Amino acid sequence: MTIFPPFYSDFGKNIALGKGLFINSGCKFQDQGGITIGDGSLIGHNVVLATLNHDLRPSRRVDMHPAPIVIGRNVWIGSNAIVLPGVTVGDNSVIAAASVVTKDVAADTVVVGSPARAVRTLAED
Secondary structure, eight states, X not given: OEEOSOEEESOSTTEXXXXXXXXXXXXXXXXXXXXXXXXXXXXXXXXXXXXXXXXXXXXXXXXXXEOOEEEOTTOEEOTTOEEOTTOEEOTTOEEOTTOEEOSOBOTTEEEETTTTXXXXXXXOO
């Protein structure tokens, strides 16, 4: 596993990392809700994994709602992407640079944009 500094996390104890990962510099992992990253994944510069959300009701806005992020095996997350609470990213998927992932990504899928949307599936060569 390779992690290029600087690397930021809230606690670090809520992060489970697989084997053979590459995490580039400037990443921010808000791990209070739990983060799991599978073997062989690549995380680009300045990626944010955010596991906390605020309540939508103004009277409860300070309340926090944690939800885990699960990144599968061999996932590539491009630079400056953001993955929001409760998202699961399937094996072999690609999240394009600067995308904002608001919902689950199926395995073998390329997503792009804000909010991220599927643009193609991947076939093994």
